[in-house]
Amino acid sequence: MKDALVKTDAATAAAKATELAAAIKAVDMNKLSAQEHTAWMKVMKDLAANAASISASKDVAKQRNGLAALSGNIYELAKVSKQDVPVYYQHCPMYNGGKGANWLSKENGIKNPFYGSQMLSCGSTVETIK
Numbered sequence: 001m002k003d004a005l006v007k008t009d010a011a012t013a014a015a016k017a018t019e020l021a022a023a024i025k026a027v028d029m030n031k032l033s034a035q036e037h038t039a040w041m042k043v044m045k046d047l048a049a050n051a052a053s054i055s056a057s058k059d060v061a062k063q064r065n066g067l068a069a070l071s072g073n074i075y076e077l078a079k080v081s082k083q084d085v086p087v088y089y090q091h092c093p094m095y096n097g098g099k100g101a102n103w104l105s106k107e108n109g110i111k112n113p114f115y116g117s118q119m120l121s122c123g124s125t126v127e128t129i130k
Contacts, residue, residue, distance in 0.1 A: 001054065002103055005067060005113035006120070010060045017054035017063075024048050035080045043073035064114050068101035075104060078129045089127040094119070102126070 001020065004012035024047050032040055050070035054063045078087050088105045095101040095114040103113055110123045 002113045005064055006111045006116055008060050008116040010058050010063060013063045014055045017051045021051040021055055024051060039076050039080045043076050047073045067113055071103045083130055087129040088125045090123050091126045092123040094122060
């Protein structure tokens with residue numbers, strides 16, 4: 001979804017959000033550790049709502065707002081889960097009228113999903129989750 005928003009591709013972002021919504025519904029809570037289960041219960045409803053909102057929209061600006069909210073919840077889960085590969089928690093200081101927003105990436109290089117080609121490299125990696 002992040003990569004689709006980097007490319008300002010609303011259709012692909014919506015499709016990826018639909019896939020995420022299905023994955024959220026398919027989570028087997030019996031396979032989660034106690035710490036993961038606690039985090040999951042805290043963010044599950046918001047995750048589902050954010051994914052549904054992004055998937056239902058064809059407006060990239062609205063999808064980007066949804067990504068900002070979604071990223072915070074996925075970050076909470078990523079922090080308590082073991083990662084097979086590093087996940088990069090990145091920050092754009094300019095988004096949302098200078099309030100900033102975060103996203104997760106599989107790559108350390110900055111590709112800003114909130115501004116796409118307008119400010120592709122705006123941001124920094126604030127944490128590497130392993």
